[in-house]
Amino acid sequence: MPVDSTQAAANAGLANMVTNPTATASNADKDMFLQLMVAQLRYQDPMNPADSGEFLAQNAQFTALEKMQAVADQTALVLGAQMAFGASSLIGRQVTYTDTAGKDITGTVQGVTFENTGPVLDVDGTQVPLVEVLSVKNGAAATPTTTA
Structure with a gap:
């Protein structure tokens, strides 16, 4: 057969x-x-071989x-x-995210961890995936004062 x-x-x-x-x-x-x-x-079938053009295609x-x-x-x-460079540039900035209770939380990014699922921000001790960040503001850096 x-x-x-x-x-x-x-x-x-x-x-x-x-x-x-x-x-x-x-x-x-x-x-x-x-x-x-x-x-x-x-x-x-040896008597009816495949078309070489079809094979090449x-x-x-x-x-x-x-x-x-x-x-x-x-x-x-x-x-x-x-994503890694973007997350790294958030260190020292204030971000807003929604916690598990549905409340919007604002905190300062202290560091970044790189997981398989993507960057995770350390926001004042809380681990927040980058995709959960709602907004970003400049950090609480003091504005330079000028003396006359």
């Missing part, structure tokens, strides 16, 4: 996902795509997908760096 190339690749992809459950969805998609292409080549699509994923990864890194 001949095996359909799509079915063979799908079976191989499922076996890979079962044996390697820690693989990410992106890696699983790449592996599945490559396994489909290999299965198409392996199980093609699939390869180009795969390459474009990898490049777009790399751009998305780099963009995420840039966004993280911008």
